[in-house]
Amino acid sequence: MALISPSGRLRRTPFSDGVEAAGVKAYTVYNRMLLPTVFESVEADYHHLKKAVQIWDVSCERQVELRGPDATQLMQLLTPRPLAKMQVGQCYYVPIVDEAGGMLNDPVAVKLADDRWWISIADSDLLLWVKGVAYGRDLDVTIDEPDVSPLGVQGPLADDLMARVFGETVRDVRFFRFGRFDFQGRSLVVARSGYSKQGGFEIYLEGSDLGMPLWTALMEAGRDLDVRAGCPNLIERIEGGLLSYGNDMTRANTPFECGLDLLCKVGPEANCIGHSALQACAEEGPVQQIRAMEIAGDAVPGCDRLWPLFDDGRQVGHVSSAVWSPDYQTNVAVAMVRKDHWEPGTRLQVQTPVGKRGAVVREGFWA
Amino acid sequence: MALISPSGRLRRTPFSDGVEAAGVKAYTVYNRMLLPTVFESVEADYHHLKKAVQIWDVSCERQVELRGPDATQLMQLLTPRPLAKMQVGQCYYVPIVDEAGGMLNDPVAVKLADDRWWISIADSDLLLWVKGVAYGRDLDVTIDEPDVSPLGVQGPLADDLMARVFGETVRDVRFFRFGRFDFQGRSLVVARSGYSKQGGFEIYLEGSDLGMPLWTALMEAGRDLDVRAGCPNLIERIEGGLLSYGNDMTRANTPFECGLDLLCKVGPEANCIGHSALQACAEEGPVQQIRAMEIAGDAVPGCDRLWPLFDDGRQVGHVSSAVWSPDYQTNVAVAMVRKDHWEPGTRLQVQTPVGKRGAVVREGFWA
Incomplete structure (x- = not known):
């Protein structure tokens, strides 16, 4: 991995002091803000996320x-x-x-x-x-852009930790709903949501001054739950089919190509921006679409660019995210695949930095 | 410095292979694209930029x-x-x-x-x-966003190098003008511009496939000119008063605060977006403005956040960029200073990560 130069342009967050004290090892930059990517290691962070609870500085979700x-x-x-x-x-x-x-x-x-x-x-x-x-x-x-910085609390023990800090009623917040909960005299939006499939919450911290008090309160309240600093985990998010804007889709893709058909109301009564373009997409159907894909062989390196997918030498798509999954003992990947090759079970070849590998289209993601 | 995780979201450029081969040591992320920040060292790159010629991958100028x-x-x-x-x-x-x-x-x-x-x-x-x-x-x-990636050729020997690759007529391109020049059968926009005060050009590479051929042609043609891979240099750009969007100014600042008064036509005939707000700014005058500032003592660390400026305990602005200048043997800085303290010679204090330091407002930048 390369080094990243310090710059005010790559904004710190209200939780950066906590993230650093917890021993962050690497970052990415997201919305011109620092987003941690590794604490112990991507694999160790992944195992911990699936069994305990983590605090995620996702302030970059501006x-x-x-x-x-x-x-x-x-x-x-x-x-x-x-x-x-x-x-x-x-x-x-x-x-x-x-x-x-x-x-x-x-x-x-x-x-x-x-x-x-x-x-x-x-x-x-x-x-x-x-x-x-x-x-x-x-x-x-x-x-x-208000002074609001989300803090994720993710993992199977998230409810227990949150109840200790925000009271038992936080357990009643339903999926993709939010309530307002008091912290040190201020009312914060707390939603049951987050960029993992392990369950948990996002606390929309309003007011940067409260960042480290909130971080510290959660860390202290969860000591016996083995709470740790964490971050969106590449392995867990691919297993769960959580897409990454800028990686798995860009402005070049329609929502239909991203498998978001059900969220797109088209037809005469629709009046959103792009509705006539979307209407045409809906009628014709997408010519390519995101698929879960398994890549054969041992662990592939980091996917820092699109890897072309081939059928017998002809390009039929690309892999946009890939990583070795310890739990599924295979390389899990997100791919954009052309229509004539997207059926589950279709066998393709992918050009990785370590050579051509076999790849199979899956019915769905892993988790 | 922290590590940066590989990700397709942090886009590579048509010149990334050349940048890596040249031994890039650190990056920043700029418009979601990798921008090199260090090759040999910030100081060695700086000395070289001032006496020879460098090739800069500034593809991030989308x-x-x-x-x-x-x-x-x-x-x-x-x-x-x-x-x-x-x-x-x-x-x-x-x-x-x-x-x-x-x-x-x-x-x-x-x-x-x-x-x-x-x-x-x-x-x-x-x-x-x-x-x-x-x-x-x-x-x-x-x-x-077309497939256009600027490549900078900066330094006192830039004209000599460019003439070898694009022909002698490239020397006739005037400052902030461009011409079209042939490279391998394709016509490229070549402007006399760039993010340094050492002179040079920006080649607007149209067509990523031509990236490495162009990089290699310049490197080979300039071997006896000591051409090297380089990048915008923090020291040189502060000495020269080249501002950095996101560091020295943001959406919170008007052009008047940035000292860009002369570029803002206001008045009844103006009809750009924001003209009435700018008219009011022009009439009232800014309450703060960017100033060159010298910070006393030995080299300050990297400025990864705003450093508050004080007059006797009262905050009167902040430093947004700062670095040790070998040529001027002082810390050179960019600051936003309130009106009642922006006169040249005004002595202030700045809170740096290594303690409070004396700071003096300068008449202008260094170079």
Whole structure:
């Protein structure tokens, strides 16, 4: 791995002091902010995540706040997912597409009030798109990045740890819902969500000054639960089929190619940005789509670029994420595969940095 | 320095193979792309840059291409700098501001034709802002990120090296102008510009496949000129007063605070986005502004966050970039200083990670 130069442009977070004290070994940069990637090792972090509880500094999931009379109208303009039935207190995973139906981000929308939303973003400056559209359409809405930094609490013991800090009622928060819970006199949004399949919460810390007190309170309350600093884990997220914007999909892909068909309402009543492009996609069907894929042989190296997928010398897609899974004893991967080769069981070849390997399309992800 | 995990999301460039072969030691991430920061050492790279010639992989200066009947109208909507007199073949440094007059980017606009522009961006997804505005305003313009990757050729021997690869006429390209020059049968935009004060060019490589052939041609042609792989140099850029978007300014700052008054046409005839906010700024004048600043004592560590500036315990600004300058034998810095303390010679204190230091406001930058 290469070194990363210190720079104010790669922003620290309210939890960076805790992350450093916990011995972070590597970072990535996400939304121009430091996101830890390794503490003990990717494999050790993975085993621990599956059996205990971890605190994740995911401040890099920045919020785009929409506030004002036109906030809800704008939110629906931004996504093909219907929001009419969404209640205050709910979180929705929403594809955001441009006028051509290309994915701009795959964030979680948090409905705080009828005229106030947070969009908890993946790795692109969605703020600029939202501001640009609102400016161009002359909408009555204020758009900004508030001082909100999510902290993940993930793992099978997450409920126990959270109950100790926020009280027993936090256990009642349902999946992709949030409640407001008190911490040191301040009311924080706490959602049952997160970028793992191990269960847990995301605490939307509002006010950076409370960052280290919150970090420390969770670490101290969970000592006997073996709580540790953690981070989104490459192995666990591929096993679970959690996609990564910028890796597994970009603006070049439609939501249909990403397997998000069910979240895209098309038809005459739809009026989001890109709806006519999406309508055409829905009618024709995608020519390629994301698939889980198994890569033969021993552990592949880090996937820092697309690896082409071949059928008998003809390229039929690419692998975008891959890693060795200790639990499944194979290389687990995310691939974009052309229609005529995406059936489960299809055998292909993938060009990795360590040579050509066999690869098989799977029915679904592992977990 | 911490390690950076490999990820496809942190994009490689057409020159990455050359950068690696040249022994890159560290990177930063800029527009979700790898940007080298150190080859031999920041100091050795600096001395070499000032006396020879370097090849810089600045592919991360991504292009936003505007193409179509409304391209020029949109371009003028985006910036307060008047563009009416700009000719095809010119490059302009243009502040881009939002509706509140906050800096969204400080790119270089390249006028390719009356209906075709590139915006060579600093570190923010300006593409999304431009697309959002164009969508909202229903403008007849196509906006995209083309396969264009700038390669810098910087240093006092840049002209000699470029002449060997592109012919003697490349010497005639004037500052912030570009010409089209042939390389292996393809016509490339070559501008006299770059993020150093040592002189040189930026080659806008169109077509990634030509990346390594171009890199290799320059390296081989310049062997006796001691050409080396290099990168924007922290010391040289602070000495020269070259600002860094995301470090020295953000969306929270107006162009007036950044000292870009002369590039902002305000008044009744101006009609760019944010013009009324800028008009108010121009009338009131900024309450803080960027200043060159000298920090006393021996070499300060890397500035990975804002360092507060004090006058007798009261905060009056912050330092955003700082490094030891071997040539000037002092710590050179960029600071944002409040009006009542920005006069040259004003003595302040700065809180660095290694303690409080004396700091003096300078008349201007060093080079």
